[in-house]
Amino acid sequence: xxxxxxxxxxxxxxxxxxxxxxxxxxxxxxxxxxxxxxxxxxxxxxxxxxxxxxxxxxxxxxxxxxxxxxxxxxxxxxxxxxxxxxxxxxxxxxxxxxxxxxxxxxxxxxxxxxxxxxxxxxxxxxxxxxxxxxxxxxxxxxxxxxxxxxxxxxxxxxxxxxxxxxxxxxxxxxxxxxxxxxxxxxxxxxxxxxxxxxxxxxxxxxxxxxxxxxxxxxxxxxxxxxxxxxxxxxxxxxxxxxxxxxxxxxxxxxxxxxxxxxxxxxxxxxxxxxxxxxxxxxxxxxxxxxxxxxxxxxxxxxxxxxxxxxxxxxxxxxxxxxxxxxxxxxxxxxxxxxxxxxxxxxxxxxxxxxxxxxxxxxxxxxxxxxxxxxxxxxxxxxxxxxxxxxxxxxxxxxxxxxxxxxxxxxxxxxxxxxxxxxxxxxxxxxxxxxxxxxxxxxxxxxxxxxxxxxxxxxxxxxxxxxxxxxxxxxxxxxxxxxxxxxxxxxxxxxxxxxx
Amino acid sequence: xxxxxxxxxxxxxxxxxxxxxxxxxxxxxxxxxxxxxxxxxxxxxxxxxxxxxxxxxxxxxxxxxxxxxxxxxxxxxxxxxxxxxxxxxxxxxxxxxxxxxxxxxxxxxxxxxxxxxxxxxxxxxxxxxxxxxxxxxxxxxxxxxxxxxxxxxxxxxxxxxxxxxxxxxxxxxxxxxxxxxxxxxxxxxxxxxxxxxxxxxxxxxxxxxxxxxxxxxxxxxxxxxxxxxxxxxxxxxxxxxxxxxxxxxxxxxxxxxxxxxxxxxxxxxxxxxxxxxxxxxxx
Ligand SMILES: Cc1cc2nc3c(=O)[nH]c(=O)nc-3n(C[C@H](O)[C@H](O)[C@H](O)COP(=O)(O)OP(=O)(O)OC[C@H]3O[C@@H](n4cnc5c(N)ncnc54)[C@H](O)[C@@H]3O)c2cc1C
Ligand code: SF4
Ligand code: FES
Numbered sequence: 001x002x003x004x005x006x007x008x009x010x011x012x013x014x015x016x017x018x019x020x021x022x023x024x025x026x027x028x029x030x031x032x033x034x035x036x037x038x039x040x041x042x043x044x045x046x047x048x049x050x051x052x053x054x055x056x057x058x059x060x061x062x063x064x065x066x067x068x069x070x071x072x073x074x075x076x077x078x079x080x081x082x083x084x085x086x087x088x089x090x091x092x093x094x095x096x097x098x099x100x101x102x103x104x105x106x107x108x109x110x111x112x113x114x115x116x117x118x119x120x121x122x123x124x125x126x127x128x129x130x131x132x133x134x135x136x137x138x139x140x141x142x143x144x145x146x147x148x149x150x151x152x153x154x155x156x157x158x159x160x161x162x163x164x165x166x167x168x169x170x171x172x173x174x175x176x177x178x179x180x181x182x183x184x185x186x187x188x189x190x191x192x193x194x195x196x197x198x199x200x201x202x203x204x205x206x207x208x209x210x211x212x213x214x215x216x217x218x219x220x221x222x223x224x225x226x227x228x229x230x231x232x233x234x235x236x237x238x239x240x241x242x243x244x245x246x247x248x249x250x251x252x253x254x255x256x257x258x259x260x261x262x263x264x265x266x267x268x269x270x271x272x273x274x275x276x277x278x279x280x281x282x283x284x285x286x287x288x289x290x291x292x293x294x295x296x297x298x299x300x301x302x303x304x305x306x307x308x309x310x311x312x313x314x315x316x317x318x319x320x321x322x323x324x325x326x327x328x329x330x331x332x333x334x335x336x337x338x339x340x341x342x343x344x345x346x347x348x349x350x351x352x353x354x355x356x357x358x359x360x361x362x363x364x365x366x367x368x369x370x371x372x373x374x375x376x377x378x379x380x381x382x383x384x385x386x387x388x389x390x391x392x393x394x395x396x397x398x399x400x401x402x403x404x405x406x407x408x409x410x411x412x413x414x415x416x417x418x419x420x421x422x423x424x425x426x427x428x429x430x431x432x433x434x435x436x437x438x439x440x441x442x443x444x445x446x447x448x449x450x451x452x453x454x455x456x457x458x459x460x461x462x463x464x465x466x467x468x469x470x471x472x473x474x475x476x477x478x479x480x481x482x483x484x485x486x487x488x489x490x491x492x493x494x495x496x497x498x499x
Numbered sequence: 500x501x502x503x504x505x506x507x508x509x510x511x512x513x514x515x516x517x518x519x520x521x522x523x524x525x526x527x528x529x530x531x532x533x534x535x536x537x538x539x540x541x542x543x544x545x546x547x548x549x550x551x552x553x554x555x556x557x558x559x560x561x562x563x564x565x566x567x568x569x570x571x572x573x574x575x576x577x578x579x580x581x582x583x584x585x586x587x588x589x590x591x592x593x594x595x596x597x598x599x600x601x602x603x604x605x606x607x608x609x610x611x612x613x614x615x616x617x618x619x620x621x622x623x624x625x626x627x628x629x630x631x632x633x634x635x636x637x638x639x640x641x642x643x644x645x646x647x648x649x650x651x652x653x654x655x656x657x658x659x660x661x662x663x664x665x666x667x668x669x670x671x672x673x674x675x676x677x678x679x680x681x682x683x684x685x686x687x688x689x690x691x692x693x694x695x696x697x698x699x700x701x702x703x704x705x706x707x708x709x710x711x712x713x714x715x716x717x718x719x720x721x722x723x724x725x726x727x728x729x730x731x732x733x734x735x736x737x738x739x740x741x742x743x744x745x746x747x748x749x750x751x752x753x754x755x756x757x758x759x760x761x762x763x764x765x766x767x768x769x770x771x772x773x774x775x776x777x778x779x780x781x782x
Contacts (some may be wrong), residue, residue: 207718209536209583246585248718252522274720278732285727285751287758294721301538302715311542311567311760312715387754434719436737 008043008059014063015040026099031074035136039456040069040144041304042360047361047367054305057364058122060084068156070099072136073147080133081149082342087483089113090150091130094406098152104165106156115190116482118161118228120338123156123219124328125358144359161231168238171411172199177496180264182249182437185213187469188270188480189232190485191492192241195268198493202241203264207248210301211270215478217301218293220331223361226300250440259464266464266492269452270485273431273470278387279323283381284427288315288389292324292332292428299335317424320344321379325355330362332426333370338381345420349397349410364489375399375410379417381425392420407494431475466492500618501535501584504557506577509639512564512606513550514573521556529614530592530709530741533560534717536583537571544568545714545736547611548587561610561639585661588717589740594618598681600624601673602648603666603695605687606632609640609710612686616647619684625649627680630667631687635660667689667698674702678684682707685744689753696744706744710735712756726752 022029022037031428036170043059044050045430051059061069073095081091097106110117130149131137137146160166177200177484181188196202205346210216212229237243249255258264276291278284295314298304302312320336322329325348338343346365348355351374355362366372375397396416399408433450445453445461451474452467462466468484472477501668505517525534532547550559564573575581592615593745600619604612609630620626628648632638633656641660645651652669653661662669666687683706685695692708699706712724712735719737726733729746733739 185664207585208716209585210540246583247522248588249720251588252526252586274716274718276720276722278722280732285725285732285748285755287754291722294723297715297721302542310540315758371709387751436718 005048006041006043007044007046008062008092011041011043011065012062015062015068018068019064023067026071029071034072034074035139037068037072039072040065040148040151042148042151046366047364047369050222051368054338056225057222058360060158061151061155063155066098066395067101068151069148069152070095073099074135080135081130081147084130084133085113086129086477086479087113087486089153090128094156095147095149095152098156098329103156103159107160110153110156114479114482115193115486116186116232116478117153119186119215119224119232120158120479120482121150121152121157122224122228123358123477124150125477126150127359129445129479146441161228166231166235168235169193169197169240170427171197174201175199175496177201177265178203179266179268179492179496180249180258180262181214181268181270183207183270183272183469183471184211184233184243185215185270185272185469185481187272187481187488188213188268189236189487189491190482191268191270191466191468193234193239194486194489195266195492196236196239196241200265200493200496204236204241204243205247205249206245208301209245211243211245213270217297217303218328218331220296220300220335222334223331247425248436250436255437255441255462255465260282265496266466268458268485268488268492269437269460269465269467270469270481271434271437271471273475274434275450276427277430277432277434278427279378279429281378281380283383283389286381286383286389287387288317288423289381289425289427290315292322292328292426295332296328296335299339305335305339314339315424317341318343319420320424320426321378321420321422322346322426322428324348324430325350325357325359326428326430327357328430329426329428330357330365332428333440334361334365334368336424336426337368337370341424345373345422346370347373347376347378347392347394347420349375349388351399354407373420377410377412378425382419389423389425390421391463392422392425393417394420431470433471433474437471456487457491458484459491464495500580500682502580502584503577506575509561510637513561513637513639514564515558515561516572516668517552517557517559517560518581518584519556520558520586523584524551524553524556524558527551527558527587528591529594529618530611531587531589532611532717532740533584533586534588534714535560535572535581535585537568537575538582541571541582542568543583543715543717545588545717547614547709547711548741549610549613551614561607563607572735578640585717588736589722590738591597592618592684592741594622596623599627599678600679600682600684601627601629601670603670603683603685603687603691604631604644605666605685605691606637607639607710608687609638609644611711612684613640613643615684615709616644620647623683627673628652629654629666629673630661631666631669632660633657633689633717642750651675665694667694670695670698674699674704679704681705683744684709689749689756692744692747693749693753697749700745708744708747709740710742710747710752711740712752713758714721726755732757737762
């Protein structure tokens with residue numbers, strides 16, 4: 001046990017006291033009183049204990065914590081939080097419902113705009129979206145003290161699931177129209193649900209043997225339990241969506257053939273950004289260098305964490321360097337810790353402020369003992385005689401002049417080379433778009449980064465073909481993928497209603 | 500789920516299976532491969548499609564029993580199902596009329612070579628096939644190749660079939676002829692492909708090799724299959740599996756293939772243990 005770690009019981013004790021104090025006057029609290037309620041922290045597994053397990057780290061609010069946190073909301077008239085939400089959830093509305101103890105109403109409000117609240121509540125970068133402009137944070141001059149919207153979202157979504165209240169949405173009478181949905185990440189899951197709801201036949205086609213996209217092969221169990229994603233898949237199945245795994249569009253079947261020969265009336269492409277970027281430095285093909293995608297897929301999808309039972313191996317690493325500063329880098333580093341690496345280091349060429357990772361992930365990574373080397377970058381990877389990683393040569397960086405976007409550009413300091421003693425290097429510097437559909441579908445227009453070009457409805461340059469998520473946006477977020485799925489599904493339903 | 504329709508032993512540790520896979524049978528082209536998993540969480544292994552019957556909706560796979568997964572696969576009988584089968588993956592072989600094509604197959608490499616040789620023959624090429632193996636027991640597809648090729652040469656390490664020679668010796672002789680072959684396709688163990696490429700290099704005969712690396716997704720998502728070709732990183736599953744043999748960094752590839760060998764040996768032993776146990780249970 002680590003000394004300063006507060007247990008869920010500690011949080012609960014505080015919350016119960018606050019609950020008793022404030023709830024009786026919940027509708028009469030002044031803004032000043034609301035601002036005085038202490039922010040409710042997220043209970044989490046002890047950092048020492050969790051280094052050795054894959055269980056979820058953040059364990060979730062208790063009902064008392066959720067209600068106390070909900071009382072902090074000022075119910076602003078101008079609703080800046082809604083402006084910050086990519087899918088414009090009625091945030092003050094659902095928070096009020098939590099304060100009122102009407103959780104069913106709270107989740108119903110969220111579900112008007114979001115299909116995947118249990119997932120988004122866990123993985124959205126709230127601190128740059130809804131929570132960033134929150135009036136409470138502004139008043140307290142600390143955006144991290146804004147209302148914990150994501151945690152509240154997660155609380156009601158978990159409540160719904162744990163109470164077995166999730167019901168598959170009603171499906172309209174069969175229309176006889178057929179829609180193919182390619183990929184099974186958040187964009188595709190959303191399209192499948194929304195299009196099926198309108199009574200169309202939906203086939204979800206996934207290259208892997210399990211549906212879920214990055215939610216199952218990328219984001220680790222300790223951050224997003226796979227059982228939560230499975231509930232979404234099961235709901236789709238209950239709605240009558242056919243899920244066809246082991247099916248690679250472009251190889252198992254050409255996209256064009258789906259429309260021209262297999263009788264699909266529309267196609268949605270949600271194939272994600274699955275093409276790992278490498279650094280293109282010396283030594284990158286040594287044994288012990290992995291893309292984060294490979295490392296995470298071995299561990300998550302192929303269950304390599306279970307060394308005694310899994311068929312798929314994962315390297316036994318002792319000293320690991322992870323290159324990058326996003327969620328993918330944090331996930332890879334924290335996974336390496338759990339697999340038993342004694343020392344794990346993040347190497348990132350900017351400062352912590354520029355790190356694209358969720359703040360919570362960075363904090364959790366630090367608590368778990370991961371070392372952060374900021375303003376440093378890999379120059380080359382050195383190997384042993386038998387071709388294994390021996391060390392990572394790095395350079396020091398400093399922040400130079402601001403570039404056109406106003407961000408100060410990191411520039412290398414000449415002759416500042418030094419070596420980090422490591423046996424494993426995980427490259428987590430981002431993903432480009434997977435080129436498979438592009439290579440096999442000359443009819444479709446792509447931009448120069450390999451992303452599909454779409455209009456505001458998600459329609460591509462090919463008749464009756466729509467696209468959304470990372471394949472359109474470049475590596476982005478779950479909520480944006482879901483939002484684009486929503487729009488494309490609405491456009492598909494409109495098209496099929498008139499056709 | 501893919502049902503096993505037929506299963507037969509081609510050699511002591513080499514098995515041929517005909518498997519139900521309708522859409523793969525329809526879409527596949529020579530040079531492409533599948534990835535399979537024996538059970539739901541099983542390791543994903545790539546195997547070349549050795550043949551296909553579009554009308555019957557089946558494909559043929561041929562594998563050598565080497566690791567845990569191939570052991571488990573070999574334990575499945577006709578009528579049983581392979582949990583997951585995905586494909587066809589990879590770029591098809593570039594087939595056209597080159598003139599004289601020499602196809603070199605080492606050991607199990609004869610299996611992926613067969614559909615390519617077939618394609619080359621059908622495109623009107625003169626076809627020479629060189630098959631090599633450690634001994635006559637390990638020689639596969641000899642009859643199929645004989646039927647197909649204009650000329651078939653066999654060599655074994657111990658002389659138990661054909662000439663006692665390495666395939667590279669036969670290949671060198673072919674290259675010395677005037678005119679030399681227009682194209683060489685070499686498929687087999689990495690070390691064999693490496694030396695085939697070295698053999699043809701001085702003669703400037705274009706040489707295609709087909710690489711069988713470690714893979715996970717097979718769609719370009721993980722980079723686990725990457726190799727260095729002409730100084731650049733390529734993904735075997737989407738850029739290959741076939742590459743210019745004169746450009747491939749075989750030494751790096753062989754090392755990467757051996758990355759988990761320690762684990763595999765342990766697996767192999769465990770696998771034998773488990774199979775014995777299940778035999779006893781069954782008895
Ligand atoms: C490790 C990691 C951590 C992340 N953490 C966060 C986070 O904390 N918060 C956040 O908001 N976002 C996060 N992201 C980003 C987020 O996961 C993605 O933006 C989101 O999943 C994109 O959804 P999508 O539906 O576009 O596609 P994906 O989730 O990428 O799914 C695409 C699916 O399509 C399949 N596919 C591809 N090609 C084909 C084909 N030809 N035929 C059939 N199927 C195909 C793929 O196998 C895959 O299953 C993370 C990403 C990674 C990799
Ligand atoms: S901005 Fe903050 S305080 Fe205002 S309504 Fe939104 S969550 Fe509540
Ligand atoms: S097997 Fe994953 S990229 Fe080739």
